[in-house]
Amino acid sequence: MTITEEALQQPKLTEQKQRLLVDLSREIAAHQYDNASQILVEMQSLEEEYSSATASSQPGSANLLKLSASSIGDYETCPYKYRLKHIDKVPERKTRVTMEFGIIIHNVLDEFHGSEDQSLDNLLQLLEKHWRTDAFEYLLREEEFKLQAQELLKAYHQYIQAHPPQVVARERKFSFTIAEIQVMISGKIDRIDQEGDRLAVVDYKTSKNKEKAKGSLQLALYTEALKRDAVEGVSGKPGSTILHFLRHPDDPLESHVFDTADLDKQMEKVTAVSAGIRKYEFPTKPGDFICRNCDYREFLCPAWEEN
Numbered sequence: 001m002t003i004t005e006e007a008l009q010q011p012k013l014t015e016q017k018q019r020l021l022v023d024l025s026r027e028i029a030a031h032q033y034d035n036a037s038q039i040l041v042e043m044q045s046l047e048e049e050y051s052s053a054t055a056s057s058q059p060g061s062a063n064l065l066k067l068s069a070s071s072i073g074d075y076e077t078c079p080y081k082y083r084l085k086h087i088d089k090v091p092e093r094k095t096r097v098t099m100e101f102g103i104i105i106h107n108v109l110d111e112f113h114g115s116e117d118q119s120l121d122n123l124l125q126l127l128e129k130h131w132r133t134d135a136f137e138y139l140l141r142e143e144e145f146k147l148q149a150q151e152l153l154k155a156y157h158q159y160i161q162a163h164p165p166q167v168v169a170r171e172r173k174f175s176f177t178i179a180e181i182q183v184m185i186s187g188k189i190d191r192i193d194q195e196g197d198r199l200a201v202v203d204y205k206t207s208k209n210k211e212k213a214k215g216s217l218q219l220a221l222y223t224e225a226l227k228r229d230a231v232e233g234v235s236g237k238p239g240s241t242i243l244h245f246l247r248h249p250d251d252p253l254e255s256h257v258f259d260t261a262d263l264d265k266q267m268e269k270v271t272a273v274s275a276g277i278r279k280y281e282f283p284t285k286p287g288d289f290i291c292r293n294c295d296y297r298e299f300l301c302p303a304w305e306e307n
């Protein structure tokens with residue numbers, strides 16, 4: 001097949017896929033999960049047919065694959081889940097309350113660090129402004145989360161009173177291409193601070209569990225973005241990368257400075273994930289915790305059905 005023929009086939013593929021997606025949404029809405037699974041199988045063979053045709057027509061060539069820290073994380077966690085979420089775009093059935101909570105807190109801190117008024121009163125008023133009652137299923141749950149939000153913002157305020165950051169940018173987008181593997185990485189950094197002659201990046205975490213900054217692909221990609229001068233409107237040498245765990249007021253920070261060896265190691269993950277996606281390898285990867293929190297477990301997931 002010539003490249004021109006392939007270009008002609010692409011709209012056809014998209015059209016067929018769109019038709020299948022409409023069918024898929026209808027079957028999911030009607031709770032007809034067997035039918036939905038069948039449609040997914042059809043979608044998979046359509047994609048496979050297309051990718052094997054294009055692979056054979058363009059030896060050695062690869063289209064640009066767009067990834068982010070979270071989509072790479074999804075593939076590493078469970079390739080099948082990645083496929084449902086990012087390729088088939090099957091909507092997750094419920095929006096997690098904890099996710100909504102995280103978004104609210106991020107919005108509050110973003111506006112707070114852009115405001116001249118750095119008082120606690122202002123911070124708590126911003127919580128009122130960004131609070132979304134409709135994000136919570138029922139009143140008791142909302143009240144419980146609101147209290148948590150107030151507590152963690154008070155603790156955060158205390159922390160920054162003692163360690164005032166020199167904020168350079170907030171919610172700043174970046175994107176760069178790793179030419180060797182034709183992968184475009186994009187994302188958004190919560191906060192960038194000036195720290196001496198270096199730039200520190202800060203990522204707010206509202207999760208209960210802490211993790212080490214050194215193992216964070218997300219932080220490594222932020223460092224790489226600064227190194228490549230790929231962050232919108234910000235230039236400077238990367239320094240510390242910091243996870244600020246808002247639910248851990250006594251010991252909120254996990255930080256790490258990524259050196260070349262660390263970055264190479266994290267880039268190997270990106271290479272492995274992109275190779276898997278390009279080969280259309282999406283096996284299920286069941287695990288107790290991950291499956292328990294997966295929206296696809298009771299429908300569309302063959303691994304779960306087998307259990």
Ligand code: SF4
Nearest residue numbers: 078286291294297301
């Ligand atoms: S239920 Fe488990 S195996 Fe199935 S898609 Fe979700 S995470 Fe993957």
